[in-house]
Amino acid sequence: MATPLRIIPLGGLGEVGKNMTAFEYGKNIMLIDCGIMFPENDMLGIDFIIPDWQYLRDKSDWLRGIVITHGHEDHTGGLPYLLKEFPDLPVFATKLTRGLIEVKLKNHKIMETTRLTTIEAGGRLDLGPFSLEFFRVAHSIPDGVGVGITTPAGLVVHTGDFKFDHTPVDGKPTDFAKLAEFGGRGVLALMSDSTNADQPGTTPSERVIDAAFAQVFREAKGRIIVGTFASLISRIQQVANAAMRNNRKMAIAGTSMVENVKMAQKLGYLDLPNDLIVRLEDTKKMAPDRVVIMTTGTQGEPSSVLARASVGAHPQIQIERGDTIIMSSHPIPGNEEMVHRTINRLFQRGANVLYDPIAQVHVSGHASQEEQKLMLNLVRPEYFIPVHGELRHLRAHERLAHQIGILPQNVFVVEDGYPVEFHEGEARIGERLPGGHVYIDGSGVGEIGPAVLRDREILGRDGFVVVTLRRDPERGLIIDKPEITTRGFVYVQEAEELLNGAGDVVTRVCEDSSLSDRAVHDKVQEALASYFYRETKRRPMIIPVLL
């Protein structure tokens, strides 16, 4: 009996972010990507989320290597945490991707111990029973690749993140020929990027942004500040080009962007003449119409340069009337409100803020429906597994696959943890592996679970009331008045009556001196909950403390 090939989505299927896939054949596992995801609005206090790789935990012997397709956080950000568990895991990435990973590994102080190997588009690599061929994909960062994986069960093509940009900024379009060649060879399964599967048409080329920048640079009378992702290297090049054409100097603000630019420049992915770049502090002495500042913060993250500048809290960037600010990114789903708040605050400080759709200063890096159909038709796979997206995106991508003629039973829409198994010419969805979100909160990894988050939700919504009681150990009666401590529930200075009433409720419950401590605890909790709900229609967390 032959060995099955198992494709195991560990992240990115059922959400946008924390992409990670495992390919398993016998006692061999290879991995693609290991990203992070922004927390959702009700994951209170969480910094970010990494994939749950507990399935790999007892299989470190099986791990042959991990391929990182490109340098974005949702494909690289989890890698340091993975490497802390599996320090021997070989990491394969193209030159720029590797450079960006190195920045990360240095910050985590695991640069020296990590086994890094550079790969290139058009190259090959054998990892145990897997034979890999890397092909160029256009995306919103240079040096991205997809992977063709020849396995004993057949050829599987994983696109990574891609779009079919015919005029990318770096001049390197997605490798149509290789995809067609795979198609000719016969592809068992295609795994293709679904992020924009609900967007009709074709995603515009990165090149259209040049026209928008040209107009803005021509018209701006003061400083220009351009915000984008720290890893959007090609956008930084576009801004640099516009700056040179318009006789402006460019400064870069934000640690992560400064580090990435340094790395990309060193590796030849950014062409920034020496006389173009100035230090941020020097821009203050320059004529405003000679300055461009390139920075981060277009997702409204409170600690970012743009968010701090928008509330007047950045030490070096004071927003002034006459500034033109370009938000060269789209809000990541869930960040809309923070992004719009930042934009509104920048307007309040007198800046003119340009963002899509006001001006076409950003385009998506992901294929839209017509490109997704082209990918499907080039590769002509027997089976199709849509990847990278919420369930609604995967379902929309499924519909496209039906339209181009893939058999409905050959499309596997699965979320994280559901392996797709190929065995003796058959394919099926296997049993769900245990797993979920792993939350990073402060210095803790994975220790915050649903119980703590539920508590935070209750606390965030209605606050808490702690009532401290001392009971006479002999007679069971309470000593002194109960002490009530509350935060986030009511405005205490105006709630004296309410809280005195609560004290009376507690005293009344405790009149029964025969109750056990446990019973007092439960009855006090119950009585206060119904008292407070009756009086305020709120449900604070109520915690009796018996000393």
Added chain:
Amino acid sequence: MATPLRIIPLGGLGEVGKNMTAFEYGKNIMLIDCGIMFPENDMLGIDFIIPDWQYLRDKSDWLRGIVITHGHEDHTGGLPYLLKEFPDLPVFATKLTRGLIEVKLKNHKIMETTRLTTIEAGGRLDLGPFSLEFFRVAHSIPDGVGVGITTPAGLVVHTGDFKFDHTPVDGKPTDFAKLAEFGGRGVLALMSDSTNADQPGTTPSERVIDAAFAQVFREAKGRIIVGTFASLISRIQQVANAAMRNNRKMAIAGTSMVENVKMAQKLGYLDLPNDLIVRLEDTKKMAPDRVVIMTTGTQGEPSSVLARASVGAHPQIQIERGDTIIMSSHPIPGNEEMVHRTINRLFQRGANVLYDPIAQVHVSGHASQEEQKLMLNLVRPEYFIPVHGELRHLRAHERLAHQIGILPQNVFVVEDGYPVEFHEGEARIGERLPGGHVYIDGSGVGEIGPAVLRDREILGRDGFVVVTLRRDPERGLIIDKPEITTRGFVYVQEAEELLNGAGDVVTRVCEDSSLSDRAVHDKVQEALASYFYRETKRRPMIIPVLL
């Protein structure tokens, strides 16, 4: 010296929602609209927000009346709260708008005491020195009006919410002739809806939805469930029409929608034949392809019908494979994540979910840029005040006004509380009036302020630690071990060591028996904060309780 006319935005300028404007001349005030707004994601535990009308509080003698332009929540929802403070305030609304307001007043038990008067498009009304002319506007609810207000200072035109839909569902387009007539007469100031001021082009007609519905109804093999706003009366009519054409029966789920439909039907704004409507419970016995269920919940509100159905928690609607669900609305800014989560969960239960842009099952009710320019050109005002929108929308609308030739110094972009004053041929922005958001939380109105919200934010992010101490009143030393209570900070079962360490920290601080209670409190707080931050990189709220 003549009296100034003061236009005072009390809500809706600087945010999307809670629209309210006051017009003041001498000791006369008339009001337009009084809406609510959904809380932003970091306004934890808040149900909704109403305008801050404290400026009116000592001027109840001056109030001549309030005009409600249409029946949406962001224009009507605050009215019951306003009327509780000003029960004598006369309310003026068109027939349908009045009907929808009555539903609300009955729920608040103030229907009998409210002075309601029906007005109509094309009609007139005098309120003290203000002479009002109402004109029809097309919007996503029937019977909407704008108002031309002849004041001693000149004619002010307020559009309400509008679009220039040439083929509205109720056959009643915006009254171009009246707007042109105002323009000919000479308009001092235009106040026009900015919601879509960053959207190029023209908003599609409500009619395009019919085509999308026709296709969905033709192709759906099982039940169809259509979600939309409870007040979107014309959409309910469109669904009813599609149901009749396709031989399906329609049930309505959701209290607010049932009440609104009843009212709209009674007043003649909905044409639903008796044999079309079935009870929700009866749909269970019918063939799925004969059923349409019309319901609420397209904003993902957890208590709504669709959100409950998406988690299997609705008593009468179980989502099944084969169901087609149409989300006939767009997410209100800030609700995107909850909406998408609901869509994903409905997919998980096997339904096919259709939403814009997957299918054109919703269009906006607000004018886009070309329509806004048409409004400006029809009315040709001397001054322009963009209304209804975040600052970024107001600024985008300002740019359009510049483009069509309104003098830059005659455009007033103001946020809530900044009065625009017209006096002896001059116009200027007056001093800011005190005011802000008024939060509704449970049964409380306005008692939750920034302090409580800040506490909720801290609690929601990192939880709390209460440490209870008993000091010997004589010797100053602590009695017993300090009692530590924590929630939302760490997973207590795995944090024994951390919490024991905290006890030691406290004991050490208290070794100095000469400290005052206040000093012990502060030192304990400080020492625990730095201990916990060092150990966890988190900042829980720390509350020492000294008994």
